[in-house]
Amino acid sequence: MNAQRIIVISFCVALVALFFILDLGRLLTFASLKANHGALLAFYGEHRTLTVAVFLAIYIIQTALSLPGATILSLAAGALFGAVAGTAWAVTGATIGATLAFLLTRYLFHDAVQRRFGPRLEGINRELEKAGLNYLLFLRLVPLFPFFLINLGAGLTRLPLRTFVLGTFVGIIPGGFVYVNAGASLAAIASPADIASPRVIGSFALLGLFSLVPVLYKKITAQRRT
Structure with a gap:
């Protein structure tokens, strides 16, 4: 591993360590959001552009470093x-x-x-090159796969960047809307766990399965031709 990669890894590790050393996670809790809701609304009323910019910066950093707090940030939005x-x-x-x-x-x-496991990953890489968007939509829509693991795992494959961006953006809209919409009625929520009901999870799973229909159709058609 070259010096540039070591520097990048060290920087990321330092940021993550700083997050936990300063106990910044205490600010990304449901109790903290409820306690500071009024103050945050007042600040947003006076500094709208700054509030949006700070929110985006926090969400981007939290997601890029795979830190906890995504659910609270969606509720806060x-x-x-x-x-x-x-x-x-x-x-x-x-x-x-x-x-x-x-x-x-x-x-x-x-x-x-890829050097170490390339041959074993070849089948996965070929599938992702052909139908990566469908597979990624499935993973994003079905709320059983950790968001950060999908980000990291996809980076290890040959999935095209544009496919990752599009699949992520489209795939997280339904789940994002559910949590953000719940946050819009923050006073009515007793716990974030109340939001993800079995019916909601089942609906997302069904959407995810629909995203795989084109892939399954192509495979069945190809088998019939052989």
Whole structure:
């Protein structure tokens, strides 16, 4: 590993360590959001552009470094900006942050992983090159796969960057809207766990399965021709 990669890794590790050393996670809790809701609204009323910029910066950094707090940030987007604008800002911040995590992983570890496991990953790489968008939409829509692991895992494959960005942006809109919309009615929520009901999770899973229909159709058609 060359010096540039070591510097990048060291910088990222330092930022993550600083997050935990300063206990910044205490600010990204449901209790903290509720306690500071009024003050945040007042600040947003006086400094709208600055509030949006700071929110985006926090969301991007949190996602890029795979730090905890994404759910609270989505709720905060709804509580501050409303359901529609909040969804736009939350999805934008999450997409940019995920893309940075993807690019960091690809820059730091992609070549080494491909050299070590290239033959074993060839089948996965071929599938992603042909139908990467469908697979990524499935992973983004079904709320069973950790968001940060998808970012890191995708960076280790040959999935095209444009496919990752598009699949991430589109795939997180439904889930993002659910949490942001809930945040718009923050006073009515007792806990973030109340938002992800079995019905909501089932709906996302169904959407995810629909994204795989074109892939399954092509495979079935190809089998019939052989």
